[in-house]
Amino acid sequence: MSDAGVRTTEWRRVLLDLLLIVVVAVAYHGSGWIGLLQRVVVEGAQVTPLWPPTGIALACLLWGGLRVWPGIALGTYLAIEQLSSFDPEDLAIVAGNTLAPVCAFLLLRRTGFRTELDRLRDGLLLVFLGGLLPMLISATIGTATLVLTGDMPSSEAWGVWAAWWAGDTMGVLLVTPLLLVLPTVRLTRDPYRAVEAVALGATAVVVTLAATRSSLSLLFLVFPLIIWAAVRFQLLGSAPCALAVSVLSISAAIDRAGPFADHTLLEIMVNLQALNGAAALTGLLLSALVTEQNNIRLQIEQACEDLVEVVAHLTAGGRPDHGDGRPPARPDQG
Structure with missing residues (x-):
């Protein structure tokens, strides 16, 4: 292949990656808007019992690999902008919401997770290594950021942390399996x-x-x-x-x-x-x-x-017939 052909292929790959990142960001932001329709105020902070973007982020990572992580970060930024003006300290929340599904993806890939979810082992991996464990990252970083910036008193941190962690985990357990099974839908x-x-x-x-x-x-x-x-x-x-x-x-x-x-x-x-x-x-x-x-x-x-x-x-090879249905003759029968 010529140099021009190689450069064309590379540009197509770059454009495809950029398009994929934009799609992930739009999906993250759109599902975040839906999730915020059912938000509640816990200890002065707005949280959702079910945060669908986390499930979408993990599914996109399982499909597209690590190259889609900028879309998750961009989607988180847009979701924060929807709630209030974006401050520099909110970068920590963006990092936490991006790291959690990325760590979940790496853990699942490391342990041989199959997106078909056709084994009990895969279900258990998604529950513990895809949801319960890595979502501690986003909940901890997010809650700590609110406390350190003075947006929330430390005495109320536990309730917000628990609600944050549960919402992200539910996003993985409820939304990710649904997205993974969609390609298999047949009438x-x-x-x-x-x-x-x-x-x-x-x-x-x-x-x-x-x-x-x-x-x-x-x-x-x-x-x-x-x-x-x-x-x-x-x-x-x-x-x-x-x-x-x-x-x-x-x-x-x-x-x-x-x-x-x-x-x-x-x-x-x-x-x-x-x-x-x-x-x-x-x-x-x-x-x-x-x-x-x-x-x-x-x-x-x-x-x-x-x-x-x-x-x-x-059986057919060991006892060939004569074409008329009669069994083969023994040697002593001529």
């Missing part, structure tokens, strides 16, 4: 399965609305739905189901409706994050387990079919 040709999927979606919305808006303690009703979705549709069903449960629960908590009424903000946040975390873990881990078992069953069936073919081939 089913089975009418019964299509009807079942529609029935599951409608039932999930109705039951979740009833459970989160009723004065009775009925939040446990969402778990049979998530189990149904995971067993029958695996991650393709459980991921959107768990996300719907989370969004509707957050809406009820903000309105202080149903089981979230007559509680302090701290109690509401604890109950809400416990529900969201349990729903996300149930759907993610059960889906991964069912998918792994289905793959093992298919591999065993394929191995049995291959074995039958080998035995049939050896």
